[in-house]
Each structure stands twice: as C-alpha cells, then as structure tokens.
Amino acid sequence: MNEPRIPSKDHPLVLPAVAPMSVSAESAGPDSPTPGPVVLRAQGVVKRYRMGARTLEVLRGIDLAVRQGTFLALRGASGAGKSTLLHLLGGLDVPEEGEIWFQGRNLATLSQTELSQIRNRYIGFVFQAYHLLPELDALENVCLPARIARIDPATATRRGRELLARVGLADRMDHKPAELSGGEQQRVAIARALINQPELILADEPTGNLDSRTGEEILQLLLQIRSERSVTLVMATHDERVAAHAPVIVDLMDGQIRAPNRGPASVPSEPAS
Numbered sequence: 174m175n176e177p178r179i180p181s182k183d184h185p186l187v188l189p190a191v192a193p194m195s196v197s198a199e200s201a202g203p204d205s206p207t208p209g210p211v212v213l214r215a216q217g218v219v220k221r222y223r224m225g226a227r228t229l230e231v232l233r234g235i236d237l238a239v240r241q242g243t244f245l246a247l248r249g250a251s252g253a254g255k256s257t258l259l260h261l262l263g264g265l266d267v268p269e270e271g272e273i274w275f276q277g278r279n280l281a282t283l284s285q286t287e288l289s290q291i292r293n294r295y296i297g298f299v300f301q302a303y304h305l306l307p308e309l310d311a312l313e314n315v316c317l318p319a320r321i322a323r324i325d326p327a328t329a330t331r332r333g334r335e336l337l338a339r340v341g342l343a344d345r346m347d348h349k350p351a352e353l354s355g356g357e358q359q360r361v362a363i364a365r366a367l368i369n370q371p372e373l374i375l376a377d378e379p380t381g382n383l384d385s386r387t388g389e390e391i392l393q394l395l396l397q398i399r400s401e402r403s404v405t406l407v408m409a410t411h412d413e414r415v416a417a418h419a420p421v422i423v424d425l426m427d428g429q430i431r432a433p434n435r436g437p438a439s440v441p442s443e444p445a446s
C-alpha cells in the first residue's frame with residue numbers, strides 16, 4: 174500500500190498519538206435478558222444553528238440512554254435532526270446545552286486529543302455523506318483509521334481486505350472513490366468504520382443509498398458484527414424495514430424524543446455518575 178497522506182488535524186478521523194486509555198468492558202450479550210450497562214447517554218441536549226439573525230433550534234432537550242450491545246434505530250423525517258444528534262453522540266460536534274456521556278465520561282471534559290482518541294479507537298462512524306478521501310483507494314480509505322491508531326500495517330491491511338470482502342467489494346479494493354458508485358462508497362465507509370473494531374457504531378442512514386438487496390445485506394452485516402462482539406449500534410434511518418430489525422426504536426420529532434419504545438435496552442435518562 175502506498176503511504177497515504179494523513180488528512181488535516183480537523184478531519185474527524187485524525188488521532189494524535191497519546192497513551193491508550195482504559196475502558197471497563199462490562200458486558201451483557203446483545204440479546205441477553207440482563208441489559209448491559211449504559212454506554213452512551215445524552216442529557217438535556219440542545220443544539221441550535223445560527224443562520225444570520227435567525228436561530229434554528231434543532232434539538233430541544235434530548236435525553237437518551239443506550240445500553241451496551243443494543244441496536245437502537247433513530248427514526249425521524251428528513252430534517253428532524255438525526256444527523257445532528259449522531260454527530261453530537263460521536264463527539265464530532267458539541268451541544269449548546271446538556272451533556273453527552275460515553276463509557277462514563279462526559280465528552281465536554283475531554284481534551285481534543287482524548288476525544289480524537291476515543292473516536293478513533295472506540296467509535297465507528299458511518300457518515301451519511303461517506304467522507305472518503307478522494308486520493309486514497311478503497312483499501313487505503315478503510316485502513317486509514319488503523320494507521321492513525323498505529324496498528325501494525327500488515328494487520329491493518331489484512332483486516333481491511335477482510336472487511337472489504339465482507340461488504341462485497343473484494344474486486345474494488347484499488348478503486349478510488351470517484352471510481353465507485355454511491356452504494357459502493359457507502360460500503361467502503363462502513364468497512365472503514367469497522368476497521369478498529371469499535372465498541373460503538375454510529376451509522377447515519379447507512380442503507381440510504383443502497384438498493385434494497387444490498388441494504389439488507391449491509392444491515393445483516395452490521396447485525397452480525399453486533400452479535401459477534403457485543404457492539405452497540407445506533408442507526409439513523411427512515412427506512413421502516415431497517416427499523417423493523419431494531420429492538421429499540423426512538424423517534425425524533427420537533428427536536429425531541431417522542432414515544433420511545435422503551436425496551437430493556439434503552440432507559441430514561443438518570444443522573445450520570
């Protein structure tokens with residue numbers, strides 16, 4: 174593999190080198206009757222966008238707790254704020270009010286370095302708009318987070334090849350993004366989100382650009398990975414077929430969580446410890 178250029182410091186994938194942090198790995202299986210610990214929590218989250226003189230309040234007090242190993246589908250109409258909420262949950266943006274906690278840590282208290290490291294090591298983000306680097310081929314894009322995490326290049330390449338094969342792109346590894354269809358780019362982005370074996374996957378309409386068969390295959394892949402490694406999966410979707418697979422469904426409407434289906438895997442917010 175060529176030496177790909179590591180993107181600028183502000184890119185969501187970039188990680189400065191620091192010592193690894195320790196994370197407790199309490200676990201209950203994904204479909205275990207005993208729900209796992211809460212790994213991700215939003216408390217009173219408010220997000221506003223300022224547009225000149227106008228202020229758009231997109232999230233108006235979101236309380237959400239996500240237990241380890243669950244699959245939570247975040248539903249809502251286009252413009253409801255699903256992407257905004259996922260970005261906040263993944264530490265890619267900060268709320269105006271309220272707090273986001275991941276694995277017992279308030280994201281607002283972390284340095285940029287710590288936050289970057291947590292994102293790189295523990296969170297796989299599948300962006301709605303892919304965010305692939307145009308000058309890198311599919312395999313290099315997939316392996317980039319592993320390079321940033323200083324994973325041995327041979328190991329990274331092996332994992333990258335395996336993941337690309339699992340998303341059905343074994344014969345597209347050396348294609349640049351411009352040489353891939355939208356659905357293929359989405360699959361590369363999914364493989365990239367999985368390369369560092371994250372504990373949390375935040376996926377923003379990952380099947381939105383796929384035909385229904387490929388969408389179903391990708392969904393099955395994510396579900397399989399979730400059950401293999403007790404990964405927590407939070408997925409924004411307006412696809413009812415996708416939501417039908419989720420044990421926990423949360424609806425986002427008028428900036429608030431509405432009529433959540435509070436199964437054992439999701440609980441109302443309680444004070445974060």
Ligand SMILES: Nc1ncnc2c1ncn2[C@@H]1O[C@H](COP(=O)(O)OP(=O)(O)O)[C@@H](O)[C@H]1O
Pocket residue numbers: 222223224229231249250251252253254255256257258
């Ligand atoms: N950077 C931004 N600046 C201003 N408004 C934004 C910005 N990002 C999103 N919005 C607005 O916030 C609302 C929610 O957007 P988004 O979170 O992308 O919704 P969804 O993902 O549910 O379609 C939309 O009305 C959108 O136009």
Ligand SMILES: [Mg+2]
Pocket residue numbers: 255256257301377
């Ligand atoms: Mg969106």
